[in-house]
Amino acid sequence: MTETRSRPAGGRHQVLQVRARPGQRSLGTVQLGQLVFPCALGRGGITRRKREGDGATPAGRFEVLDVYFRADRGRRPKTGLPVAALHPDDGWCDEPDHPRYNRPVPLPFSASHEAMWRQDRLYDIIVVLDCNLHPAVRGRGSAIFFHIAREDWRPTLGCVAVSPQHMRQILAQLRPGAVMEIL
Incomplete structure (x- = not known):
């Protein structure tokens, strides 16, 4: 897994809008133009803090x-965004006091981290969001991704998650410069 870098965005941005459902803070919708799909959100709902x-x-x-x-679990997603295959030694540092906080790391890794090669389907397709990356501020959250939802739509740990087929439909529309707006 290579270091994620912000890219300059030119022209109009594509906007993926994410909203919680009224009365169901860990469930919501993702909208891209006319496409609207259900999504899972963090167990704590959406927060500004x-x-x-x-x-x-x-x-x-x-x-x-x-x-x-x-x-090993599916074909390469069709998208205008940069795409790479995950490997069993890919990780993501979630230790706020570590210099690699909220960055990809190779495994094994001595500090607290998340394994990107999971047994469940959640990271079969994963999209990195520029959330607390440039710069990473200690304790402000790490590994906030757009990924595959659990079959039972249980809450995430803070990410936005959709079904595999909806992820592929969304990715097919995206190009560099797209943004996710979580409202």
């Missing part, structure tokens, strides 16, 4: 950066 480990999905506008996928 994101903190590491709070289980909430951060409100804000985040550039959609890179796409990673499990090549």
Whole structure:
């Protein structure tokens, strides 16, 4: 997994709008133009005061950066965004005091981290969002991704998640400069 970098965005932005459903803070919708799909959100709902480990999905506008996928579980997603295959030694540092906080890391890794190669389907396709990346502010949240939802739509730990087929439909429309706006 390579270091994620922000890219300059030119012209009009594509906007993926994410909203919680009234009365169901961990369920919502993702909208891209006329496409509207259900999504899972963090167990803490959407927050403007994101903190590491709070289980909430951060409100804000985040550039959609890179796409990673499990090549052993499905074909490469069709998209205008940069795409790379995940590997078993890919991780993501979630230790606020570590210099690699909220960055990809190779495994094994001694500090607290998330394994990107999972046994469940959640990271079969994963999209990195520019959330607390440039610069990463200690304790303001890490590993906030757009990824695949659990079959039972249980809440995420702070990410936005959709079904595999909806993820592929959305990615097919996206190009560099797209943003996810979590309201």
